[in-house]
Amino acid sequence: MSENNNLFLRAARGEAVERPPVWLMRQAGRILPQYRAIRERLSGFKELVETPELAAEVTIQPVDELGVDAAIIFSDILVIPEAMGLTYEMVEKRGPLFPEVIRSHADVDQLREGEAAAQELRYVYDAVAETRKQLNGRVPLIGFSGAPWTLLAYMVEGSGSKTFSKAKRMLYQDPALAHKLLEKITSAIIAYLKLKVQSGAQLVQIFDSWAGILSPGQYRTFALPYLRTICEAVSEVPVTVFAKGAWFALEDFSELECQVVGLDWNTSPQLARKWVGSEKILQGNLDPCQLYGSPEEIALRAHEMLESFGRQHIANLGHGVYPDTPLEGVKAFVNAVKAYRYK
Numbered sequence: 001m002s003e004n005n006n007l008f009l010r011a012a013r014g015e016a017v018e019r020p021p022v023w024l025m026r027q028a029g030r031i032l033p034q035y036r037a038i039r040e041r042l043s044g045f046k047e048l049v050e051t052p053e054l055a056a057e058v059t060i061q062p063v064d065e066l067g068v069d070a071a072i073i074f075s076d077i078l079v080i081p082e083a084m085g086l087t088y089e090m091v092e093k094r095g096p097l098f099p100e101v102i103r104s105h106a107d108v109d110q111l112r113e114g115e116a117a118a119q120e121l122r123y124v125y126d127a128v129a130e131t132r133k134q135l136n137g138r139v140p141l142i143g144f145s146g147a148p149w150t151l152l153a154y155m156v157e158g159s160g161s162k163t164f165s166k167a168k169r170m171l172y173q174d175p176a177l178a179h180k181l182l183e184k185i186t187s188a189i190i191a192y193l194k195l196k197v198q199s200g201a202q203l204v205q206i207f208d209s210w211a212g213i214l215s216p217g218q219y220r221t222f223a224l225p226y227l228r229t230i231c232e233a234v235s236e237v238p239v240t241v242f243a244k245g246a247w248f249a250l251e252d253f254s255e256l257e258c259q260v261v262g263l264d265w266n267t268s269p270q271l272a273r274k275w276v277g278s279e280k281i282l283q284g285n286l287d288p289c290q291l292y293g294s295p296e297e298i299a300l301r302a303h304e305m306l307e308s309f310g311r312q313h314i315a316n317l318g319h320g321v322y323p324d325t326p327l328e329g330v331k332a333f334v335n336a337v338k339a340y341r342y343k
């Protein structure tokens with residue numbers, strides 16, 4: 001079947017579409033039995049990320065299995081810290097771990113930045129090119145990166161955390177050090193995203209997963225200026241900014257040079273539209289836990305969501321799909337969106 005579906009890109013560019021496109025954050029992963037089968041054969045998560053043929057294979061799995069309108073390249077936001085010089089480990093059932101973390105100006109001085117960092121990630125560009133080749137126009141391919149603040153959070157904290165208090169402590173005790181690190185991260189992200197686009201990524205999404213733990217003032221100081229720089233620098237393709245928990249910054253996002261703003265489930269579509277303004281496309285935002293419900297209930301809630309967003313919308317969950325979500329629930333969501341038509 002060689003169907004060419006560019007609904008997602010048309011919607012992201014603000015063109016008129018017959019229904020909203022649908023995809024899910026974290027669609028390539030443990031919800032799919034096909035993914036788990038490949039994962040079990042391998043030494044670990046990093047082997048999958050660093051082998052372009054395998055990364056391409058799992059990137060395309062949700063397109064085949066779920067019928068989503070976009071693919072997102074299988075990788076991780078932590079490849080950037082690693083390219084800068086901080087190796088990460090993915091510990092089974094516990095998540096990311098950085099054996100070495102950033103504590104001082106000397107630590108930051110040693111990190112690679114910009115093009116030098118981005119050149120370390122050849123395996124990602126190869127995976128993007130391979131995926132585009134195999135997709136052969138079926139659906140557009142999304143590239144992504146972590147946002148500067150979220151990457152700083154991992155590089156200073158060293159692992160996931162409820163509070164990220166070590167990372168936040170740096171913002172209060174040594175803001176100059178934080179800014180120096182954020183600048184280096186930002187230059188690496190920009191070079192990385194440009195190479196990803198050159199390799200075939202057709203839209204890029206910036207994940208600011210830990211936006212919601214900053215106060216509005218801190219977000220304006222330590223996150224927004226760097227997001228602005230990235231959005232201005234990456235003008236080749238549409239850009240999506242997804243800052244989880246940052247409802248307080250939605251008004252600021254209206255001024256970013258991005259086309260799409262991702263929303264978590266804590267924000268109502270109406271309020272988001274009011275704050276973000278009429279220009280941008282909104283993406284989201286069903287509660288991932290809704291997919292534990294019955295298929296009928298999921299279809300009903302998806303329909304309600306689509307009605308309250310109206311046009312200029314890309315359907316998604318409000319965060320990544322949880323690994324233990326029944327496939328039946330995921331499919332009920334995707335199919336409900338695909339059955340919808342704008343009036």
Ligand SMILES: Cc1c2[nH]c(c1CCC(=O)O)Cc1[nH]c(c(CCC(=O)O)c1C)Cc1[nH]c(c(CCC(=O)O)c1C)Cc1[nH]c(c(C)c1CCC(=O)O)C2
Binds near residue numbers: 077078095096209
């Ligand atoms: C914060 C963050 C990370 N990684 C990512 C984010 C931002 C999105 C978000 O807020 O959820 C982004 C990411 N990570 C992964 C993708 C792949 C593409 C997709 O969305 O389908 C994407 C877009 C694969 C992955 N990244 C990871 C997995 C699971 C690892 C496995 O297969 O064993 C996958 C499929 C591991 C990972 N990677 C990360 C954590 C905290 C973990 C452990 C928690 C978990 O297990 O989900 C860091």
